[in-house]
Amino acid sequence: MKEIRLTAETRQSTGKENARKTRRTGMIPAILYGPEVEPLPLTLKTSDLAGLIRQEGRTNMLLDLNLGEDKKSRKVIIRELQRDPVTGAFEHVDFYQVSMKKKMHLSVQVFLTGVAAGVKSSGGILEHVTREIEIACIPTDIPERVEIDVSNLEIGDSVHVGDLKIDKVDVLTDLHQTIATVVPPTIIKTEAAAPAAAEAVEGEEAAPAEGEEAAAAEGEAGKKPEAGKKPEAGKKPEEAGKGAKPGGKPGREEKK
Numbered sequence: 001m002k003e004i005r006l007t008a009e010t011r012q013s014t015g016k017e018n019a020r021k022t023r024r025t026g027m028i029p030a031i032l033y034g035p036e037v038e039p040l041p042l043t044l045k046t047s048d049l050a051g052l053i054r055q056e057g058r059t060n061m062l063l064d065l066n067l068g069e070d071k072k073s074r075k076v077i078i079r080e081l082q083r084d085p086v087t088g089a090f091e092h093v094d095f096y097q098v099s100m101k102k103k104m105h106l107s108v109q110v111f112l113t114g115v116a117a118g119v120k121s122s123g124g125i126l127e128h129v130t131r132e133i134e135i136a137c138i139p140t141d142i143p144e145r146v147e148i149d150v151s152n153l154e155i156g157d158s159v160h161v162g163d164l165k166i167d168k169v170d171v172l173t174d175l176h177q178t179i180a181t182v183v184p185p186t187i188i189k190t191e192a193a194a195p196a197a198a199e200a201v202e203g204e205e206a207a208p209a210e211g212e213e214a215a216a217a218e219g220e221a222g223k224k225p226e227a228g229k230k231p232e233a234g235k236k237p238e239e240a241g242k243g244a245k246p247g248g249k250p251g252r253e254e255k256k
Contacts, residue, residue, distance in 0.1 A: 004061055006052060008032075008044040008095075009068040019092070028090045032065070032076065034097030042067070046090055060106050062139045065095060075100060075139060098139045105172065107132045108143060110164070110179055114151030118182040124155040125186070130179045133161055134172040141168040153182045 008030060011022070019029045022043055030042040053059055059081055064073040079096040083089065098104055109132055118124035133146070143166055148159055162175035 003064050004052065004056065005064045005066060005073070006044065006048060007066045007068070008042040011041040011043045014041055023089075023091070028093060030093045030095060032074070032095045032097060034076075036099065037074075037097045042095070044093075049090060049093065056144075058109065058145070060108055060142060061144075062098070062142055063095075077104075077106065077139065077142075100139055103136045103138055103170070105134060105136050106142070107134055108146050111145060111147045112150050112180055113147050114149045116150045116153040116157075116182050118153055118155040118157065122155050123185040124182040125184075126150065126153070126180060126182055128180050130161065130173070130177055133164070135166070136170040136172055137168060143167075143169060148179060150180055150182075153180070155182050155184050157182055 011029065022029050023046075026046055027043045028046045028049060030044055031039055032042055033039040059078045061077065063076050063078070065076045066073050074097050076095040076097050078093060080092075080094040081090065082092040084091055110130060112126070112128060116124065116126050119126050135143075137143075146164065146166060148164055150159060153159065158181035159179050160175065161171060161173050161177045161179060163179070164171065
């Protein structure tokens with residue numbers, strides 16, 4: 001296992017205000033603790049930590065931590081790394097001093113390799129369900145990278161925690177837990193838009209609007225009865241006996 005070195009210095013002042021001042025100088029506040037060491041405040045260069053994590057591609061690694069005034073290195077792991085929720089900048093780091101002979105519990109990332117056959121040939125969708133698993137091992141056996149090949153997965157196939165091959169490690173996560181699966185492609189059904197209610201159906205007369213119906217009804221009620229037609233019962237005709245003279249019999253002329 002290769003040695004990964006990092007240098008830090010002890011820190012005398014603590015508190016939020018001092019931590020902010022430390023960050024403004026390009027340093028990051030830290031603390032070292034463990035079962036066999038008293039908590040010790042530290043500082044280290046932010047650029048050193050960022051470059052190391054970028055180079056290794058992980059945070060769960062065994063480090064040789066050298067303190068400025070101490071020539072003896074300490075075997076530590078990064079137990080917690082706090083970042084700014086907006087910028088992602090490092091704000092604080094916890095180093096845990098480990099025992100080289102005792103197993104420790106930690107989380108490791110699971111990476112997928114290859115292109116699933118169900119994705120390539122059938123348009124399926126690969127879902128990465130479990131991205132981290134819990135393991136137990138001695139510090140020297142911490143795996144550098146945990147991978148699983150998904151190339152043979154067809155639609156409906158899955159790989160599980162029990163399919164992982166990790167030497168010298170006790171896997172604590174449920175072995176039946178799904179790591180990745182290929183699901184069928186999503187099919188979106190589209191329906192033809194219904195014609196607007198205001199448009200008339202082709203070949204038919206559009207129905208009159210509510211106001212137009214009321215106006216038409218009023219017009220019918222005010223019409224005079226046509227000549228030669230008997231007025232409706234209960235209604236008086238507007239003209240009674242066309243050609244009749246006042247005082248005379250209807251339909252007869254006076255003799256001279």
